[in-house]
Amino acid sequence: MGQSTFISNRANRVAAFAVAIGLSACQGGHLDPAAGITAAGITAAGATAAGATAKRHPVRYRPRPSGVGSGIATDLVDHNGAPIKAPCGSCHAGKAPSTRRRSGETLKIFHSGLRMKHGTLSCLTCHNGNNYDTLRLADDTEVQFDALMTLCGQCHGPQKRDYDHGSHGGMTGFWDLTKGPRVRNQCVHCHDPHAPAYVGMVPAAGPRDRFLQPARPGHGH
């Protein structure tokens, strides 16, 4: 019922417009663009443009997906119900690093489903054989999992460059950092580091409007 009132109001206004046109056709435009009367000033209009000396809010990384990072999932949960991860070192500390392994497929206990599809890299290209709870850069520098953007960027320079300039990788928050912070996806939010090619997805629903209906005979465009 509210709907139909709405519609009839609209119809009224259009009808009234037609009447107004008829009655005052010679009065000219009802709007003077040069008058300079605008709606400015209601909200934060006085604010200066971005830049100046205003404080800038931070750009943060979105937290890594739970599967990526130091530790391996167990079926235990802590008293808050959060899954407990076992540090990598709890197994690896007592084992010699396997420098030639390139995949987890033949492993029997852990990492057995891990299929590598990342060029000719081996596990120890990125994982640190001296401390599996960290990563290593190409020059053997030990880095934390937090530094994985730097690690990926060693080979994927153009992508890292584009990321650093905001043209690769999703984000949320503020374009104007003087007004609020921003959160950036990391590489691993979209790319599995062990098989980084984007796997694809099912798209969101498409439009269902009349432009998709076949043209009626005689009404073709």
Add this chain to the structure above:
Amino acid sequence: MSDSADGVSRRTLLKAAGATLGAAAFAQALAPLASWAEGMSSEDFLATHYKELDAEGLKTALKRIEEDTKKKTGVDVHVTADAPIPGVKFGYALNLSICIGCRKCAEACHEENNHDRKTNNSYIRVFEMDKGSIDFAKGTVDYAHPVPQPDKFYMPVQCQQCDNAPCVSVCPVEATWKEADGIVVVDYDWCIGCRYCEAACPYHARRFNWQAPEVPAKEINPDQGYLSNRLRPQGVMEKCHFCLHRTRKGKLPACLEACPTGARVFGNLLDPDSEIRWVLANKRVFVLKEELGTKPSFFYFFDE
């Protein structure tokens, strides 16, 4: 001509009939005016053009929309009318090399802007086209297979916020205009629904509300803007407004936040340190239908 038996001439009879019909038609034509007094304020009946509203009038108008929406939908919404930020001209760029055609942008637009659920309306259409050419006629927008397909590329198209906007110049009532920050807006209370702008737009970026958009009350986005995503009435045009109720508060547009790949770059064209300026300076950038001279503020680019 002879008089009829009871002395009334045929001419008189016709005259009387004509007068009766004429009066009826006139009454019919004025019916909307008669119903005016019932449920409407005079402000609602002949709303003032947005640009003619002073601060006080605007406050009243915003309150009226909020109350109206509450009455019609039961939802408490907050309607703002953010002014353009001085020193800001918005620009948008889209990386065709990494767009995967997932339509998350169109979906986010749909939800953010209170679009009609039945038609799944959105200000963004994502075209799937064969690699090697931009041929919209051969593109499809209603694909439903997994994306991206290896032999296809994807091109989301929305309002290009032209500096020389054909839609603005054809509007007979100045219900659509370009704001100082480059956004082309529509005053839904002033639009008469003639659809000239829809015909004039070479990007098919404008949508007409054949019916009032239907949005379930619990899905209505309560953060609304006078010139953007407030609930539209039937019979008016609408279009992408760069989410001005968000972007004029410094936030990113909804379509960009939804983009999983980061194909979308938004920012201030007047800020030489902005991401959008880096893209314009460093990427292979083009605008759509450049030959028409519309001067879009929306750019497409490729990596390498």
